[in-house]
Amino acid sequence: MHRMQRLIPTGNPARPVAFAEDVQPVPQPDEALIRVEAFAPNRGETFLLERPRPGLLPGKDVAGLVVQAAADGSGPQIGARVVGHPPQGGWAEYAAVPTHSLAVLPDGIGAVQAAALPLAGITALRLLRTAGGVTGRRILLTGASGGVGHYFTELAAAAGAEVSVVTATPSRGERLLELGAAAVVHEVTEAQGPFDVVLESTGGADLPAALSKLAPGGTLIWFGQAGRTPVTLDFFDLLAGCEGATIRHFHYAGAPYGPDLTTLVRLVNGGRLHPEIGRVADWEQTARTLVDLRERRIRGKAVLTTGSVR
Template identity: 65%
Template sequence: MKAVLPPASPTSTRAPVVLGEAPEPEPRDDELVLAVEAYSVNRGETFQLDGQLDRRWPGWRPGKDVAGTVLRAAADGTGPIAGTRVVAHPPAYGWAERVAVATAHVAELPDSIDAVTAAALPLAGITALRLLRAAGPVAGRRILLTGASGGVGHYVTELAASSGAAVTAVSATADRGARLLELGAVELVTSVEEALGPFDVVLESVGGASLPAALSQLAPGALLVWFGQAGRTPVTLDFFDFFKGPLQARIAHFDYTSSDAPYSDDLATLVRLVSAGRLHPEIGTVRDWSRTGDVITELRERRVRGNAVLTVG
């Protein structure tokens, strides 16, 4: 079958991916086989491709966010039957014509949601849901969200605002962040320093100088949740400054994969919210999958707002 293949080894030159041949998936008993119609590219996968994150296992190919139609149901009888339209979140291998996915990581799609929209949901949407759970009740609370113009940021903004939070979104440019105001953010700024604190919750995903600056925006007893380092610049934190800051403030590290819960429930929640018109995926570009290399370059250069989706033809 055809699949998007990574370079033979990670290199500093960031060799482009290529469309080539890959083995057919060999599903376990609890896995279905999905005919992929669309997939989303995440920044984390671009970091894996250029060697900045572990690929985890030999023979790795990218592909975490997929949508399509079930070709073969799971042998153990769990999950949807053949012919069912689904959205899924496999650990890898999804940038291909077919992929095997555990039924615990799949949700059925209604006719009202197309494959392109569905493919934008899994990683960014699940992260947003679990991130807000980690933050605790948000109604009436002031939230500062950094790196807000990506896929996760758009979902967090709309979900938090609809729950009664006052969200201040930080985006590198006003143009990239304009949609966040439409989704319910009360304020859009282009740097953490411009934000008018203090905040009850800070959701930090940029790293570098952004995290220390965000710490200074915390109210007494407030929480900073660190969930990414999109800027790829290591954080240097002076804890003496932190100790002189707001009393009883807390820092927590967040990883959406740390929960043992299957992804199917969160995927079903996202599908339900989109179907009801309560969640609106922000899709910055839609291309044929032959253009995956171009999209990866644009993501690396921060030229895509929201999610980037590729269609498999």
């Protein structure tokens, strides 16, 4: 059996992962074996690592090289450079990834840029579809300075939407303005409504405040609780607010991911989508990076590159 290094949970929030030796994964017939060159953690994963469930192998966003093609003949062949979205286990030297969750990379996109795409990019694409036709519509996006926010802002603005974004600080909003945001505010209450669509991802007091910004018949799409404070809605406040509001819950998950990854790669390669990467570091710095990501000290995405482990 071939051995390899992977990162496993420690249960210690101050140092959430540590290196361990493991057996190289054996792919299922519809999986390719990828030599991981770069991976990108997501903030939601940092929360799971605070109290990790038994057997958790983190890592859902990877880029690298196919070293063993799927036995069923599907997907890319040996030697292809790919980006992938496995169900788990991506923070390792090798990962088995279903071929329906892979996309081949052109020469112009490196592993670091590609690794920043999967979860945040797929979420942004699917949010855009859920919002419906956005051309000419006014959209409010909370929690906008993470990976999803940057991708969604650029995609929606390019499609003709007027996007207002909520960020914690002015510096976090500068890049979003460059990507096409029409306005940046730092509290939901400061947003100049009404909005046709509100995308809410922070929870707590922000959701009811965002709901009050909806135009009559508008839609609020709830896709996260990054602030980690539960939402409380007063029904009588809701009655006194916007008329005919629709509240929808959204979750990005649902394979296959390959077609959306292929779309994201095409957009990046064509200069129409720009991954916002706030940190690139060797994977020896993963534990520190996870803490900084959890504490919102990184704008956009963080990407870790693999190499020899000392």
